Amino acid sequence: MFSLLIADDEALEREGLELMIRHLMPDTFHFLHAENGRKAIQITEEERPDFIFMDIKMPGIQGLEAVRHIAALVPSTKIVMITAHDYFSYAKEGLALGVRDYLLKPARPEEILHVLQLLVAEKEEEKRVRNEQLELQEKLSQLIPLAENELSLMLMLESVQEVELEQLASLLDIQWYKGYAMVLSFFRKSKKEWDEFQLLKRDIYEAVKHFTKPNLSPIVGPIVGHQMALFIPLPPGRHGYSQRIISLEWGERIRGIIEERFQLSLSIGIGSVQEGWDGISRSYREAVRVCAEDSVLLNVRHYDDMLLSSGQTKISLDDEKKLLDALLRHNKQESAERLSSLYSILEEKSFGSLATLRAEVIGLLMFLCRAVQSGEGANLIRTLSVVEDREVLRKTALYWLDSFIDGLMEEREQSRSHVFRRALLYIEQKYKKDISMEHIAEYVNLSPHYFSKLFKQHAGETFIDHVTGLRIKEAKKLIMEQSLSLKEICYEVGYKDPNYFSRVFKKATGITPSEYRQQIEKKSPC
Structure with missing residues (x-):
């Protein structure tokens, strides 16, 4: 049911018009009456009617003046002016104010019916469009977290496809291409602590998202295993040393909130500032590496600090991708040679620190693990974290490399076998x-x-x-x-x-x- 305000200084005119409309369109309107312009404005402010029939000539605030106030107050209300004279100047001014139509007194029933039918049809169409917009907004609000998860996983797994990425970035209204990654890594010192973490995962995710979104505007990734990733844009005017200090301060704040609210221990790794989506993926790998590093000094670590304090140089992104390419081609000999070469570089630059070397090797293998979509990341970290001998570490790394290739080959063979069985079954039937x-x-x-x-x-x-x-x-x-x-x-x-x-x-x-x-x-x- 729609609401209709009739504003006229003559009570008989108001009542007669109401009776006529009730007869023409029964059970369609809830009627309101105003005897002057001031009352019409007051009722509109309180009731917000859908339609107004407004007499031009009324004592006090006249019709056009009332229309001016109402149009500013409730723009969605549709107004029809009623006048005993066909004044062109009134019509011109009324149209400028948004008046929808005019009726000359005495208006014939068919004229009133025609105007009301048009107004109701317009209102119903506006309502339909509005409902569609609300439904679309609701669907979009449900889609955006999924898109954010998908984008973060693409950055974590380095399965970045430019078209898909640009579509997701556009959907999320992301317009930055320079930033860094922050990884929250939760400890698993005991089964009890791990079980508690599993129960609290959803609450932890919401708490981190609620705290970081207004302050850092990050892409918030899901909790995968025991880690959660944030991809954070570089704020304007921030760079170099000052940005590293600020990111470490934010890391400490996030760690403090989580430990205080959930009584869970965690370490936070922060990658270096990088440009482009490939670079931000690399920053993520850096953050994972420093999370894996054994350190009793710091629970929040920046990759650049670890790098500079150990005198290391970064393995080039090109070398990492060549290793991954050999792995994906199932070439065990080339993969082993490339991994051994990178291991030698890391060993040389670790300056005798087994913990640093181990952290770098774990980070490199985790990059491969994610790239082949292996579910063995947790076992990999657990296996390598307890190695206390450099040669054993090298051999264990090569073992994991072999296992990745074996897994890929087995998966391919199973896929082929499944296709063959389907073909045999179909041939048997046909x-x-x-x-x-x-x-x-x-x-x-x-x-x-x-x-x-x-x-x-x-x-x-x-x-x-x-x-x-x-x-x-x-x-x-x-x-x-x-x-x-x-x-x-x-x-x-x-x-x-x-x-x-x-x-x-x-x-x-x-x-x-x-x-x-x-x-x-x-x-x-x-």
Whole structure:
């Protein structure tokens, strides 16, 4: 139901207009009355009516003056001016104020009905559009956290695709390309502490997000395993040493809030400021590395501090990517050689500190672990964190590298095996019909050439030989049953030409179908 305010200094005019409208459009309006302009403004302010029928000439504040106040107060209210005279100057001024229409006294019922129908239709359309906007906003509000999670995971896993990334950044209204990563790493000193952390994960995530969003405007990543990542834009005018100090101060604040509120221990690693999404991913790896480092001095550590204090130089991003490329190509020899080369660089720059070397190796392997989407990150950290010998550390790192490649190869083989089983099952169901290798390849979503190679590798025979074998086996069975003619058997097992069927049968068995039937009949007791 809509609300309609009738403003006129004549009570009979107001009541007559109300009765007419009730008759024209029953159960449509809730009516309000105002005897002058001041009262119309007051009622509008309190009731906010959908529509107003406003007389131009009223004592005190006249119609146009009241319209001026109301238009500023409630712009969504639709106003129709009523006048006994067709004054062009009034019409012109009213239109400038947003008046929707005019009625001349005495207005005919059909004129009033027409105006009201237009106004109601407009209002309903506005309501529909508004509801659609609200629904869209609600869906968007649900989508934005998912988009933020997706973007943060892309940065963590370095699976950055420019188009997808730009779409996500646009959706999140992110316009910065220079920043750094901060990683919160929760301790797992005891099973009890770990179990408590699992129960509090959601509350911790919300607390960190609530505190950091207004202050740092970060991309907040989900808690993955025992770690949570923040990707923070570089504030204007901040750089170098001062920015490092400020980021460490924020790290201490975040750590203090978490430890005070949840009584959980954690360390925080902060990466260096980098440009571009690739650079911010690298900053994340740096933050992970310093989180993994053993340190009794600091719970909040900046990568640049660890780097400068140890005299290390960074491994180039290009070298890391070459190692990853060899791994993804399943080249164990090249992968081992590249890892050994990088290990030597890290060992040389660690200046005798096993803890520093171990932290760098863990960070490098965690980069590979995430890139191949292995779920062994926690085991990797646990295994390497207790190593106290450099040579054992090197061998253990090579072992993990081998395990990544083995995992990728096993996953590929399982995928191929699954495709092969699907193909075999489908062939088993369809071999009696006119099927082709191209048809089966399309069914399992592979190219015919690749499917042909894959099938022969797993089955030890070609697709044609396999289908022929199934058909001949079924033909023998039907011949032995002696209920169908050879011609009927030919069609039953998927051949259209009895002569061709006979040739295929002889090639497979050494005798024709009729000769095979004769042998069966001789063996059968009379």
